[in-house]
Amino acid sequence: MKLMKKYWDLPAVAASILLVAVFIFARLFTSDFYFISKLGDTKEQYIHFFNLFYDLVHSGGFPFWSWSYGMGGSFWNDFGYYMLGDFFVWPLLLFPKNWFPTLFLPMNILKLIVMGLGIYLLLKEFGVRKRFAFLGAMVYPFAGFNIEHFYTHYFFLNAAAIFPFILLGYERLLKEKSSAVFVISIFLGSISNFYFMFMMSLGLLLYAFFRFFAQEVQPVSLKNFINFHSQVLLRYFIGFGIAMVFFLPSVFSFLSSNSYARSGPPIEGIMGLEEVPSFIMLKGGLHYIGLLLFPLLLINGKKMRVYGWLGLTLWIIMQIPRLTSVFGGFSNPEELRGFFIFNSIWTMLAILALDRIDIRKPKNIVVLIVSLLFICNANYPDLGKKMTALIPLTCLCFFLYGHVQKKWLKSVFFAGLAISLIGYSFLGGKQFVNEVLNVSYKTTPRAEKLARGVWQRLPLLGKEEYQQLYNNSKVNKTIAELKKQDPSFHRIWLDAAISMKNSAMSYGYHGFSVYHSLVPWKQQEFEMDLLAISGFRGLSLIRGFNNNLYLSTLMANKYLVAESKNGENAELFGYQPIFHKNGYSVYRNDNFVPLGFVYDRSIAYSQFLKIPVPYRDRLLFEYAVVPDSETGSSSKPSFASLGLKQIGKLKEVTYSKGIKVLQTDQGIILESKEPFEIRIPLAQHQAGELSVFVDFLPYTPNGGITMTASNGEAEVKFEKNMCNNKYRNVQYSYKTTVNQVLYRFGREEQDTKMITLTIYPGKFLIKNMGVYLDSLASYEKIVDDHQTKGLKTTEITNNRVKGTVSAKNGGTLFLSIPYSSGWKAFVDGKEVETFPVHHAFTGLKVGSGVHEIELRFTPPGFVAGLVVSGISLVIWAFLACRRRKRARVCSAETFYK
Missing domain, CATH: 2.60.40 (Immunoglobulin-like)
Structure with missing residues (x-):
């Protein structure tokens, strides 16, 4: 009863947020689209991840290892970053799996409600009056960042929901109340996403530094600052420690992932003073109230000045892109990944100014006018006249609210203040939804670049398209047929025309390809550097070995499923058609090799690196490549025994007209301002597997190149450090990859006369080039x-x-x-x-x-994490019992006195 009385206002706040959210998203509820972007990570990754998570949980076992994750991988380790600890997703496991896209929008609204409640409770704990705390609850969750990121990166918003509760926990520690809110918030933040927990920790550190010197509960001194924060740090590590069973395996995954090989664009410069408001209000969707009112705190006494310096520090961080990047987890500052820190603190400071500042003072009126003029002077393209008109309306209502004395007049002007603040949130969200739907309803949907938002406006995923991609009845029937006919372990390659990179996760088959941000590095290095497989030379994606006979065989691939095309056979040797159903052709590998087998011979890894690339995958078929310490009686392979014959050489090539050709000791330097061709004539040859190898050095920006190989029937593309035919690095570029590529064309049935390489304009050194034929004599x-x-x-x-x-x-x-x-x-x-x-x-x-x-x-780090989690829980329980015991002693002493 006491608890209900204390928190009776929370349902009203939650209902208000829900009402505004429903009005914002009203058109989405009745549209033919889900609140999921048709382009980007939600479509490509998160839906597949949930489907895999759902199946692992409902299989009755621990969601540790999964055979449907690439060629197999640890869900517990690698998906802690995305979903494993996402407590907003857990309830969805109770519903049918195909409800996930429908529940996406309600989950977004739930996060907005949690955000609002968090900032409301924080402001109340801060001593802000309820009416103003309510305004904070209606401003914070509806920032453009929170609405726009959900349909592209929904888990980015977990931090925005948790961070206010971390600050609330800190406030309660200041007042020597229970540590439960703080510890639980740290725990939830740590299991939700270790990457964003780093950002939240930076935000907490910044907040705590300023807040301690403005509070009036604890004695303000350096000694007490250290003593108090040692207690905060202890509670932080308790919450952090309880999360270790989730957190530590995620860290193991991170340390073995491709993240260390990434190389994003350089971060330089300082943003101009007038650029900051337009950047954070248009890019991040920050409510104008955050920038409008925090300057008032700088001129209203010592305590208020500290909060003003906090707001100014946030401004300086946003003005320096390198610092913005640090608070965003060292990401591209344009992505504003750590913006929830700025949004929450600025909102809190603005509401504090509304509640505490006496606007009747002349100096406050002057500062308010200057702040208003500065913000209105910034460039806000496409913001809309209605939204910009609300900024001066807020100032007017604030001014009048502070000057009138009668209660009914105060209520009128407070209502005007609330309308202007909530109206801005509503109009911004409504405008976003309309723009996204307008893009989605176009007959040829594309992204539309607008001045607002971190991302361009992406079209939404249609409901029919969802069924086609994630719950395709034809694919389901085909996979079920194969499982019924052959229950043994095997892998299946689904043709790219009927699958996505992570499709195996949704359809439950054992595949090859996988795509996400923390793909294990050794697997990517195996494809990109050791084997130089053609394709996009970037991180986060394992493509598999669909056109490589030897590796497809080694990796237990038994079936290939492709769209039926006049009964054509598969390209790889030994794959025979077994049935044509549901519009698909299924081929079986007659040379299937099981999950494991014994090699009689092995070679050391250091020795393998000396083997020319064209021979490597062929060599793997006969020799186990092992660490140098495991070689024992290592064999030395003979190239002659591998059965490869070179049928095209660099010295025999010809070039298209208009390019500069320079012979050097290192090779041939080619330079052209237009795309150019290299033609390699082939010697007469028998049937077999055809491959093309090129060793090159690009003298282009970032070492970029786009090079396509064609045998007259098919084309295979290679791309490095380029995007849309422009030389540029993106976040997931891999600058140090070898400048070598091996194109594989699969089975060669006809006598190909020529291989043509088409290269995008630039200057390149071709060190070596060769065309090879494998007769498959000993295969x-x-x-x-x-x-x-x-x-x-x-x-x-x-x-x-x-x-x-x-x-x-x-x-x-x-x-x-x-x-x-x-x-x-x-x-x-x-x-x-x-x-x-x-x-x-x-x-x-x-x-x-x-x-x-x-x-x-057992996931690496799981056992150690479980032990640390258990110890942390025991320590927390001990501290809680000691605190209660002290409270009882104090009560008893008070009673007897």
């Missing part, structure tokens, strides 16, 4: 050997593999499972060491004879 014989020594699986589930393997002479058991220290291997019941094979996959030593093999998976 089937080696496949038979691998099948004989293959792992016969008796049980494969998420987190466990069991089977038997026979090795006449012993050797290296290769498993096409991406390497992770979380896999523990047992041979005949005894634990053995695992090690990387082929740089990115799993291997272990086996002796001669038949062996029982078992592998068990």
